[in-house]
Amino acid sequence: xxxxxxxxxxxxxxxxxxxxxxxxxxxxxxxxxxxxxxxxxxxxxxxxxxxxxxxxxxxxxxxxxxxxxxxxxxxxxxxxxxxxxxxxxxxxxxxxxxxxxxxxxxxxxxxxxxxxxxxxxxxxxxxxxxxxxx
Amino acid sequence: xxxxxxxxxxxxxxxxxxxxxxxxxxxxxxxxxxxxxxxxxxxxxxxxxxxxxxxxxxxxxxxxxxxxxxxxxxxxxxxxxxxxxxxxxxxxxxxxxxxxxxxxxxxxxxxxxxxxxxxxxxxxxxxxxxxxxxxxxxxxxxxxxxxxxxxxxxxxxxxxxxxxxxxxxxxxxxxxxxxxxxxxxxxxxxxxxxxxxxxxxxxxxxxxxxxxxxxxxxxxxxxxxxxxxxxxxxxxxxxxxxxxxxxxxxxxxxxxxxxxxxxxxxxxxxxxxxxxxxxxxxxxxxxxxxxxxxxxxxxx
Numbered sequence: 459x460x461x462x463x464x465x466x467x468x469x470x471x472x473x474x475x476x477x478x479x480x481x482x483x484x485x486x487x488x489x490x491x492x493x494x495x496x497x498x499x500x501x502x503x504x505x506x507x508x509x510x511x512x513x514x515x516x517x518x519x520x521x522x523x524x525x526x527x528x529x530x531x532x533x534x535x536x537x538x539x540x541x542x543x544x545x546x547x548x549x550x551x552x553x554x555x556x557x558x559x560x561x562x563x564x565x566x567x568x569x570x571x572x573x574x575x576x577x578x579x580x581x582x583x584x585x586x587x588x589x590x591x592x
Numbered sequence: 593x594x595x596x597x598x599x600x601x602x603x604x605x606x607x608x609x610x611x612x613x614x615x616x617x618x619x620x621x622x623x624x625x626x627x628x629x630x631x632x633x634x635x636x637x638x639x640x641x642x643x644x645x646x647x648x649x650x651x652x653x654x655x656x657x658x659x660x661x662x663x664x665x666x667x668x669x670x671x672x673x674x675x676x677x678x679x680x681x682x683x684x685x686x687x688x689x690x691x692x693x694x695x696x697x698x699x700x701x702x703x704x705x706x707x708x709x710x711x712x713x714x715x716x717x718x719x720x721x722x723x724x725x726x727x728x729x730x731x732x733x734x735x736x737x738x739x740x741x742x743x744x745x746x747x748x749x750x751x752x753x754x755x756x757x758x759x760x761x762x763x764x765x766x767x768x769x770x771x772x773x774x775x776x777x778x779x780x781x782x783x784x785x786x787x788x789x790x791x792x793x794x795x796x797x798x799x800x801x802x803x804x805x806x807x808x809x810x811x812x813x814x815x816x817x818x819x820x821x822x823x824x825x826x827x828x829x830x831x832x833x834x835x836x837x838x839x840x841x842x843x844x845x846x847x848x849x850x851x852x853x854x855x856x857x858x859x860x861x862x863x864x865x866x867x868x869x870x871x872x873x874x875x876x877x878x879x880x881x882x883x884x885x886x887x888x889x890x891x892x
Contacts, residue, residue: 469740469826471634485806500645501806505594528816532803537641541740541819547758578750 676716683843
C-alpha cells in the first residue's frame with residue numbers, strides 16, 4: 459500500500475517529516491483520519507489538539523501537541539502547519555503539570571480569563587501527547 | 593621633536609585598541625551570520641507549505657471575497673513597514689533601508705496616497721522620531737534574533753489597521769533581503785491587498801488539486817490569510833537579521849583593515865622622526881667635538 463508523506467512544520471523549524479500509514483488530527487469540525495489516497499483537504503486545526511501519526515511496522519505512533527494551524531492533504535502528502543507544536547517525547551511532564559496547575563488556578567479565580575483557559579488547554583494537550591492521563 | 597614622537601606613540605596605541613574592538617565585532621558578526629542563516633533555513637518549510645495552501649484556496653474558490661484580498665478603488669493611506677536594526681556598527685545597512693523607504697513614500701504621495709510608517713528596530717525608530725514623524729507602530733529589541741511572536745505582533749497591528757474603516761488601504765514592507773554573504777539588497781514588497789507569491793517557480797502545467805475544506809472555504813481563508821501575512825513578515829525579519837550581521841561583518845572588517853593601515857603609516861612616521869632625532873643628536877655632538885678640537889688646535 460502506498461504511504462503518506464507527512465511533514466509537521468512550525469514557523470521556526472521543521473518538527474518532523476517522514477512516511478506514515480495514517481494521520482489523525484483534530485479540526486474544528488471534529489477528528490479527521492487520513493489514509494493514503496485521501497481526497498485533497500484543507501482543514502483548520504483546533505487550539506490544544508493532539509496529532510497522531512501511525513507509522514506502522516515496529517515504530518510506534520508519533521504523537522504531538524499541536525496548537526492551532528492547518529492540515530493540508532494532497533497527492534498522499536500531508537502537511538501539518540502548526541503555529542506551535544511539540545512532540546510528545548519532547549514534553550517536560552513535570553513542568554507542564556506545573557503550568558497546568560497555575561493556569562487552572564487562574565481560571566478558577568477568574569472564569570473570564572481567556573488567556574489562562576487557553577494556556578490550560580495547551581498544557582493538557584501537551585500532557586496527552588506525552589501519554590499522561592489528564 | 594620629542595613631543596612629536598610622544599604624540600605618534602599615543603595615536604598608535606589608541607588605534608590599536610580600536611582595531612581590537614572592531615576585530616572582535618567582526619568575529620562575533622561572522623559567527624552570528626551562520627546562526628541567522630540556519631534560522632532562515634529552518635523557517636523555509638513552513639513558508640513553502642503555507643504559500644501552497646493559500647494558492648490552493650485561492651485557485652479553488654473562484655470569487656475570493658475576503659477583506660484582505662480586495663483592492664480598494666481609491667486607496668488614500670498606505671502602511672509602510674520599515675525593518676531596520678537595533679544596533680549600529682553595520683555600515684550603510686539602515687541608511688539603505690531608510691533611503692528606499694523615503695523613495696517609496698515619495699512614490700505613494702505622487703499617487704495621492706499618504707504613507708504611514710510602521711517601524712521595527714531602534715535605528716529606524718530614532719530616525720523617525722528625530723524628524724518628528726508620526727509612526728503607526730514601533731517595535732524594538734529583536735532585530736538580531738526575531739521570534740515568530742514578534743512577527744505576529746507586527747502582523748496583528750497591521751491587519752487590525754487594515755481592516756479598520758479609516759485605517760490603511762495598502763501595506764508595503766521595506767526590508768533587506770539576504771542574497772548571499774556578500775550581497776544584500778533592499779527590497780520593497782506589497783503584502784496587502786494580498787498577492788500570492790510563489791517561493792519556488794512552479795511549472796505551468798501543474799494543476800492544483802481540488803480541495804475540500806473543513807469547515808468551509810471562507811473559514812479556512814479567514815484563519816489562513818493572517819497566518820500567511822505573519823509568515824511573510826517573519827521571513828522578512830529573519831532575512832533582515834542575517835543581512836544585518838553580514839553588513840556588520842563587512843563594516844567591521846573594513847574598519848579593522850583601515851586601523852591596521854593607519855598603524856603601519858604611523859609606525860613609519862614614528863621611525864622617521866626617531867631616526868631624524870638621532871641623526872640630529874649625532875651631528876650636534878660631532879659639531880661640538882669639532883669645535884672643541886679646532887679651539888684646542890688654535891691655542892697650540
